[in-house]
Amino acid sequence: MPIRVLPDHVASQIAAGEVVERPASVVKELIENAIDAGATSIEVETRGGGKSFISVVDDGAGVPRREVELAFHRHATSKLITANDLESITTLGFRGEALASIAAVSRMTFATRAAGEELGTYLRLEGGEIVSRREVGRPPGTAVTVEGLFYNVPARRKFLRTERTERRHVDRWVTRYAMAYPDLRFALDHGDRSAFQSPGTGELRDVLVGVYGLDVGEQALDVIADDSSESAIRVSGLVGPPSFHRANRTYITVFVNGRWVKDASLTYAVTQAYDRLLPKGRHPMAVVMVDLPPSEVDVNVHPAKAEVRFRDGDAVFRAVQKAIRRTLLERAPVPEMGGRSSSSDAEAPWSAGARGWRDGEARRKRLTALGRAGTEEQSQLRLGSARPLDSGEGVLPPLRVIGQLGTTYIVAEGPHGMVLLDQHAAHERVLFERLLNQRKGAGVPSQSLLEPALVDLGPEAADVLDEHLDILGQVGFEVESFGGSTMMVRALPTIVAEEHPHQVLADVAETFLSGEEPLRVPAEEAVARQVCKRAAVKAGQVLEQAEMAELIRALEDCESPHTCPHGRPTMIHLSVEHLARQFGRT
Ligand code: ADP
Ligand code: MG
Numbered sequence: 001m002p003i004r005v006l007p008d009h010v011a012s013q014i015a016a017g018e019v020v021e022r023p024a025s026v027v028k029e030l031i032e033n034a035i036d037a038g039a040t041s042i043e044v045e046t047r048g049g050g051k052s053f054i055s056v057v058d059d060g061a062g063v064p065r066r067e068v069e070l071a072f073h074r075h076a077t078s079k080l081i082t083a084n085d086l087e088s089i090t091t092l093g094f095r096g097e098a099l100a101s102i103a104a105v106s107r108m109t110f111a112t113r114a115a116g117e118e119l120g121t122y123l124r125l126e127g128g129e130i131v132s133r134r135e136v137g138r139p140p141g142t143a144v145t146v147e148g149l150f151y152n153v154p155a156r157r158k159f160l161r162t163e164r165t166e167r168r169h170v171d172r173w174v175t176r177y178a179m180a181y182p183d184l185r186f187a188l189d190h191g192d193r194s195a196f197q198s199p200g201t202g203e204l205r206d207v208l209v210g211v212y213g214l215d216v217g218e219q220a221l222d223v224i225a226d227d228s229s230e231s232a233i234r235v236s237g238l239v240g241p242p243s244f245h246r247a248n249r250t251y252i253t254v255f256v257n258g259r260w261v262k263d264a265s266l267t268y269a270v271t272q273a274y275d276r277l278l279p280k281g282r283h284p285m286a287v288v289m290v291d292l293p294p295s296e297v298d299v300n301v302h303p304a305k306a307e308v309r310f311r312d313g314d315a316v317f318r319a320v321q322k323a324i325r326r327t328l329l330e331r332a333p334v335p336e337m338g339g340r341s342s343s344s345d346a347e348a349p350w351s352a353g354a355r356g357w358r359d360g361e362a363r364r365k366r367l368t369a370l371g372r373a374g375t376e377e378q379s380q381l382r383l384g385s386a387r388p389l390d391s392g393e394g395v396l397p398p399l400r401v402i403g404q405l406g407t408t409y410i411v412a413e414g415p416h417g418m419v420l421l422d423q424h425a426a427h428e429r430v431l432f433e434r435l436l437n438q439r440k441g442a443g444v445p446s447q448s449l450l451e452p453a454l455v456d457l458g459p460e461a462a463d464v465l466d467e468h469l470d471i472l473g474q475v476g477f478e479v480e481s482f483g484g485s486t487m488m489v490r491a492l493p494t495i496v497a498e499e500h501p502h503q504v505l506a507d508v509a510e511t512f513l514s515g516e517e518p519l520r521v522p523a524e525e526a527v528a529r530q531v532c533k534r535a536a537v538k539a540g541q542v543l544e545q546a547e548m549a550e551l552i553r554a555l556e557d558c559e560s561p562h563t564c565p566h567g568r569p570t571m572i573h574l575s576v577e578h579l580a581r582q583f584g585r586t
Contacts, residue, residue, distance in 0.1 A: 009104065012128050013153055015074065016101035018303035022160060023050025024169035025304060026102050026146050031177050032092035033099075034058030035258075036079065037142065040200065041185040044174055049166030049190075051149060059141040062114040068121045069130065071110075074100040088294045092259060092305075104128035105156070106149045112142040127152045164467070168513065171195060171460050175211045176253060176260045179287050182207050196459050204238055204287065212251070213456030213485060215502055216285060219244055221331045223288065223323050233292045233316055235323035239270075240285035241332045242277035247510050247530075251285040254320075256297060258289075262306045266290070269317045273324035277332070280539065288320060396556045401548045408539040410548045417575040423543060423551065425564035427536035428529075430554040431495055432565040435475065435528045444476035447497035452490045455502045459485045461509035468512060471524045475531060479505070495535035507534060529565040 006014070020026060027044055034042045037060025047053035063071055070076050077096030080086065086094070102108060103125045113120030113136075122136040150157035160166060167190055178186040178198040185200030198207045209217030220238035240251070254266045270286045278284060298309040310316050399412040399419055410421040438444045457465075462485035465472065472479050476493030489501040496504050511530045512523070537543065543551070555561045555570065564570055580586050 009128060012074065012100060012104035015097065016104045016153075017156065019097055019101040020105055020149070021304070022169060023054055023149055023166050024173050026050065026054050026106075026149065027056065027170050028173040028177075028304075029093075029098035029102065030054075030056035030144050030146075031173065034060050034142065035177065035181060035184065036091045036093050037061045039141065039184065041187075042177075043187045043189075044170070045189045046167065046170055047191050049161075049163035050170050051160055051163065051166055052147065054146040054149070055143065057141070057143040059139070062117075062120070062140050062142055063112045064114040065117060065119070065121050065135075068110070068112060068123055069133075072099050072103055072123075072125065072128070072130070076100070086300055089299055090257075090294055094300070100128065102146060105153050106151065107147045109145045110142070111136055111138055111144075113138050113140050115140045164464075167195075168460060168464075173260075175207075175460075176255075178207050179204060179211065179253060180255045180258050180260060180289070195463070208238055208287065210458070211460075212285065212458040213461075215456060216240065216244065216458070220285070220287075221327050224327045224330060226319070226323055226326075231315065231319060232296065233290065233319040235288065235290055235319050237286065237288040239273075239288070239324055239327060242274060242284070242328065243333070244285055245278050245282035246285060247282065247507050248514050249283045250510070250514065251283065253287045254290065255288070256290045256308050257292065257294065257299075259299065259305065259308070261308050263308065265313060265317055266320055269320040270324060273321045273328060277328060286324065288324070290316060290320060292316070396552075396561050399552050401545055401552065403545075404543055404548065407542050410543070410552070412548075412552065414573070417573060417577075417579060419571050419573050421552070421555075421571040422539075422564075422569070423541070423548075424536050424539050425568055426551055426555050426561075426570040428532050428564045428566075429558055429561060429570050430551065431532035431535055432528055433558045433560075434554075435493070435495070435532060436525065439474055439524065439528070444474070445494040446476040446478060446491045447494045448478070448491040449489060449497075449501065452488050453501040454482060454486050455489055455505050456484075456486045457502070457506055457509055460513060461485070461506065462487055464512040465505065465509050468523060468527075471527060472508070474524050475528050477505075477508075493531050493535075496531055499534060504531070504534060507531075525565075532565060 019029065023046065027046070027050060031042055031044070034056060037058060039058035039060035041059050043055075043057045045053075045055040067078075073096070075096045077094060079091040080089070080094045080096075099110075104127060107127075108123075108125045110123045110125070111120060119135045120138040122132075122134050123130055124132040150160070170190075171188065174186055174188045174196060178184070178196070182198065182204045183200060183202045184198070186196070186198045187194070188196040196210055198210050205217055205220065208220055219241055221241055223235060223237045223239055225234065225236055249267055249271075252267050252270050254261055254263060254270070256263075256266075266288070270284065270288060274284045292310075296311045298311075299305055301307055301309050397414045397416070399414050402411045402413055404423075405411050405420070408423060410423055410426070412419045412421060435444055456462075462481065465479065465487055466481045469479060469481075476491070478489070478491035480488050480490075482488040487505065489505065492499070492501060492504060507530050508527055511526045537551075562570060577586070
């Protein structure tokens, strides 16, 4: 084919692909424009997760009448004049691409009135073409609607996810900007349901309550600003105390100069600040603002401006880590665990102390529960399962417990050598199969709380739990919506009945929320896995001989004893031959 210059509308659609990935990207760009225009109130509304309709209304400066069309030209911006200005960007936008891009792939209306003008302007565009323009009376500010996103790019439209997934992405952007700009009032509605609001008080904590719920809002610690250093890097925000931890990193949010960034290094700096303060595999909640002179950071490295490059990345890393570490040490209600101990035994104090099994009593009770349930249900379990007892694959050989290694592994002797079991993985497997069998059979044992607990996890989590109440019921939860983002918990699965309902539900909500297409496995299994993970003995817990023997006995009853529910091995086998080879005996 000969080389040709692409027609304008094709070029626009291609360029739009860079900026507009999904409804949430439209919301993000329109919010950025509103913030850049000095708005104090930003109202976002979506329908169909934004796939059918998006509206963003602000009370900012508006666009002067003679500039309205210009705003839709590619590379038309009021925020940048020379290339040098790129060195000192203080606005969220600067490329002049968003409006042109969004317009190219949707049906759009743009109604705006500049503060100093009598009349406003209303534009209607389809696929980037202006199809009508008239004057309107309206308050100062701008109202944009976007309908039929990607209506003219079927290949892209096809890739949009379910309404719920798209809605969640919208939620994330609105809540992010609300956190980054606590002075501004944000409101987000999905259809006629109000999903989120921030009061515009200027207090990040007030926003946090709306995003993550009351508990988080109350517990979060103000990051201590470092006034002593010469450095121009300022770190502020709110971080969770070590007692508040989550199953994944999605509760870590970092802003650089008022811009949300996805920066693995800064996320790691946050995690590092919690070193040895959190149980293994758990992550903190943190909303961190990093502010530094614009010349110290390049924001022009990513189409959606979600990544930045620092002139001195190490300094930023250190500043973040230091500020949060200091905050935790000075303000966290729990003293540092592990102290100066070597890293190898650093995990031990946790499991024995601050969380999970707070004392040996609770632990004993639970393992007794394991034993009891084991014997009671063995017959039922066998009846209920189709596992041929003599098939070689799944079945465990008889194992004799020798002892515990590093409070993490069980050392056992089998007929053909030594077996090392991961106590947590093994227990997870036992609990998981038992729970699924109970679900199919008599039902998962559930324990009522002395008093129903009200748990506020924020709108996103409440929303997703609400949608899965039936599944929660199947695995032993008794939960209902209590209005707003509050859930009422009446009962928990017995195996986690001693845990804090807030933590248990938060984990379950995350199971639903994490990732793009969170549930490739059936939802009830995903929830069961999460519950069992929490209930299982942890690495670092001292087990008595009888407890270990009981665990192995229970594992023998499993259909798939060799892996944990997440697919990791529960045991490693060191054969007699292997040992002999290692010792040079053969
Ligand atoms: P950029 O934000 O990079 O400048 P956009 O395409 O997002 O590019 O917007 C183009 C221009 O339109 C902006 O520079 C601004 O002058 C104007 N504009 C867009 N949205 C708004 C708004 N909500 N309020 C006021 N002006 C706006
Ligand atoms: Mg913009």
